[in-house]
Amino acid sequence: MQEIFAGLPWWVKWVAVPAIALVVFGGLIVSVAGFVIALLFKVLVFAALVGGLIYVVRKFMNSSSS
Known part of the structure; x- marks a missing residue:
């Protein structure tokens, strides 16, 4: 992988490639994040x-046993 990016400017590695990845996989990323949330x-x-159910049952059990 390093050989592919060896002769390219820094902005291709750090700006262009992530931007293209976001455009291509953006919908997938958003849908996965929405599913997780x-x-x-x-x-x-x-x-x-x-x-809440445990609280109500315990309160009911304590009040009916007294």
Whole structure:
């Protein structure tokens, strides 16, 4: 890979190639990032709902046993 970029200016390596990669793979990157963010949000909602259910059940069990 180094042989390919050996005679080229620095801006080709550090500006042009990443810009082309963003143009070509930008939609894929955005869709993967959106999927990961949606998955994390669903995990947080699930954890909150399970925690709330455990809290309500324990509160109900403690008040009915007293």
